[in-house]
Amino acid sequence: MEAFQLLSRGGIKFNKKKFKNDVSLFNNAKSSSSATDVPLGPPDGDLPSELDFFKYAQNTSVKRKAGDSTGPDKKRRIDDIVDKEEDEERQIEIHAQESNITEGYAKHRVVTKGFNVPPHANTFDALTNRYRIPSHLLANLSTNGYTQPTSIQSYGIPILLEHRDLAAISPTGTGKTLTYTFPIFSSLGNPSTTANSDAGLGVRALILSPTRELAHQIHNECLKLSQGRKWKVVLFSKATANTLTDKKARDKVDIIISTPLRLIASIRSGHLELENVRHLVLDEADRMLDSEFLSQVQEIVAACNHPKLQKAVFSATLPANAEKIAMGMLNNPIRVVVGTKDTPLPLITQSLTYVADDPSKLPSLLGYLSQPYNPPVLIFTSSQPRASSLAEELILNGISNVDCLHxxxxxxxxxxxxSRMRKGMSWILISTEVMARGMDFKGVREVINYDFPTSVQSYIHRIGRTGRAGREGKAVTFFTDEDASYLKSIANVILQSGFSVPDWILKLPKPSKIKRRTMGKTKRPDTVNMARKVGRREAIKKRDMIAGSKRRRETADISVETN
DNA sequence: AAAAAAC
Structure with missing residues (x-):
């Protein structure tokens, strides 16, 4: 049934002319459970490209050279030395193969690059044959429902267990967190509170995250793996930092998860030593290495001066400049790319919706929400005030269970x-970029980009809040005339994912830098003010029109899964 | 390229 619905939804909904006459026509793609509401599928009998995951997996061409594969490391791999390539005057082996691991429906291509890449492990059992994995860790895997490693886990875990540096690029919702937490727990030896002669005392693993919420979520994942042993995993905050002003207390800590600035505050005040850290992980690496975070991260990296420090960076996206910085930080790194870089999961049905201008957005959203939809829905805005005011606006329009987070x-x-989101109590969460990365809400099946994302990376991470762990998802992106400058790049991403995009968008010229600059300066008004000025009348009309929407929604396909 | 987030 799910597959049928996905099949029926179609790709791009776009109708510029009609919009000018009637806002209500922009109630876009519905996801109804009622069979009568479901439009007919594509006329041709072929599998639509968005469901053809195998095609997706083959999307990227890898240069293949016939013949020569007589590298020194040939025996490490039975099947997959595909290519060799000169890279920065060094001979680097390229391993490429179709992964035989199925995540949902998707088959991912995995490409590794680096010296002496350890063979991957297709099962957790294979890992235990090769490495000494503590039994409690294996037990915790199965108790928490991890039966089969994902692609990034089967490649990344052996690399980290062999104490190699790693740059891992794997799509949203494919299990990156476990890829770095598992080897940390496996390699850490004994908790600092117990006899631990070889590794010394105090924090030995450090995980950095760009937001508090993500740090919190990573901490929860660590707790799952630490069950049954006395690991001290600290989610770093002002409060927890204050409990660690005493060196004796700090010596009992094993793992710290933190945002950069919070950690720096403690380093500078002399209340934290990082010289025994052996594992450093940058989650959302490209975010952590962009201009605002970079110097902070560098300061922390410098403080981790243990000679055996292992560094790893993880993200779903890693633009060239960020990758350059990351690779510069890592020592003899292995790079693993799962799927096609900078392409969202094929499980996420993507569409663009034209909304003319900013004042038209609210009526369009209200129209959208008057149709059956799958709560909880995550809505992204471009600024904090716009998130708050949009939340108010929805509440004023009689939509319940609306939450805001910035x-x-x-x-x-x-x-x-x-917490309300995790419990399934919110139907709609309106947020800023703070929620765009890493957050794992398994119940979220719809993401709405109310404001257009300002980068391809942002787009990929935002819509990646849905379609997690093999589930289907749906992403709708509003665009206005003002968004023309970024429209083309996002449209290309959608195209790359296998969905169709109107031709004229792809033919858009690259906007001049001058234009981009002026566009950046046009300030968007609050949604509240905007609604008062222009959209209010329509909004009220709409509200009356959708007064029955609650009734309708109750019969809609509501399936809220909580974490 | 640009806003948000980090304390």
């Missing part, structure tokens, strides 16, 4: 919003 809110408010 970094301008208090820690407590943020935690409560997350």
């Amino acid at each position: 970094a301008g809110m208090s820690k407590k408010e943020r935690e409560e919003a997350i």
Whole structure:
């Protein structure tokens, strides 16, 4: 049934002319459970490209040279030395193969690059044959439902277990967190609280995250793996930092998960030593290495001065400049790319919706929400005030269970919003970029980009909040005339994922730098003010029109899964 | 390339 619905939804909904006459025509792609509402599928009997995951897996061409494969490491691999290539005057082996691991429906291509890449492990059992994995760790895997490693896990875990540096690029929702937490717990020896002669005391693993929420989520994952042993895994905050001002207390810590600035505050105040850290992980690496975070991260990396420090960076996206910085930080790194770089999961059905201008967005959204949809829905705006005001606006329009989350809110408010989301109590969460990366809400099946994302990376991470762990998802992106400058690049991403995009968008010229600059300066008004000025009348009309929407929604296909 | 997030 799910597959049928996905099949029926189609790709791009776009109708510029009609919009000018009637806002309501822009109630876009529905996901109804009622069979009568479901439009007919594509006329041809072929599998639509969005469901043809194998095609997706083959999307990227890899240069193949026939013949020569007589590398020194040939025996490490039975099947897959595909290519050799000169890279920065060094001979680097390229291993490429179709992974035989199925994640949902998707088959991912995995490409590794680097010296002496350890063979991957297709099962967790294969890992135990090759490495000494503590039994409690294996037990915790199965208790938490990890039966089969994902692609990134089967490649990344052996690499990290052999204490190699790693740059891992794998799509959203494919199990990156476990890829680095598992080897940490496996390699850490004994908790600092017990006899631990070889590795010394104190924090020996450090995981950095760009947001508090993601750090919190990583901490939860660590707790799952640490069950039954006395690991001290600290989610670093002002409060926890204050419990560690005593060196004796710090010596009991094994793992710290933190945002950069919080950690730096403790280093500078002399209340934290990182010289025994053997595992350093940058999650959302490209974000952590962009201009605002870079110097902070560099300061932390410099403080981790243990000679056996292992560094690993993870992300679903890694643009060239970020990769360059990352590779410069790593020592003899192995690079693993799962799937096609900078391409979202094929499980996410993507579409673009034209909404003319900013004032038209609210009526369009209300129209969208008057149709049956799958809560909880995650909605992205471009700024904190716009997130808050849109939340108010939806509530004013009689939509219940609306939550808002941005970094301008208090820690407590943020935690409560997350908690309601996890419990399935929110139907709609309106947020900024703070929620764009890493957050794993298994129930989220729809993402709406109310404001256009300002980068391809942002787009990929935002829509990656759905379609997690092999589930289907749906992503709708509003665009206005103002978004023309970025439209083409996002449209290319959608095209690359196997969905169709109107021709005229792909033919858009590259916007001049001057234009881009002026566009960046046009300030978007709050959605509230905007609604008062222009959209209010339509909004009220719409509200009356959709007064029955609650009734309708109750009969809609509501399946909220909680974590 | 640009806003948000980090304390």
